[in-house]
Amino acid sequence: MNIKELLLQEIESSSDVLLAKTLDFLRFLKTKARTEQICLNLSTEKNDDTSSHQTKPEIQEAAPILRGSKAEDLLKFAGTWQGDDFEECLQLVYETLSPAKF
Numbered sequence: 001m002n003i004k005e006l007l008l009q010e011i012e013s014s015s016d017v018l019l020a021k022t023l024d025f026l027r028f029l030k031t032k033a034r035t036e037q038i039c040l041n042l043s044t045e046k047n048d049d050t051s052s053h054q055t056k057p058e059i060q061e062a063a064p065i066l067r068g069s070k071a072e073d074l075l076k077f078a079g080t081w082q083g084d085d086f087e088e089c090l091q092l093v094y095e096t097l098s099p100a101k102f
Contacts, residue, residue, distance in 0.1 A: 027098065035096050 001009075011019065 031096050031098065035092070038092055038095060
């Protein structure tokens with residue numbers, strides 16, 4: 001028996017609760033693998049880019065917000081993205097987005 005057949009055999013004798021948890025875990029593993037590959041690709045691209053550029057842009061550190069986390073607290077950071085990887089980060093968010101459960 002191959003792995004797929006063994007999994008199908010176990011699925012047939014499992015409860016819906018266990019199947020839901022298993023499905024959630026399988027989706028997590030698939031997303032994690034995809035995220036790691038994207039990060040590896042980005043890291044490789046960054047290393048290729050840094051070989052042609054001698055200096056890195058200076059990134060300023062922001063003081064942490066010590067109040068409760070509200071949208072109003074985050075507004076002061078709007079439009080202050082530093083770095084040249086905004087589009088890559090946004091694409092990573094889209095690719096690893098999963099449905100929200102409320």
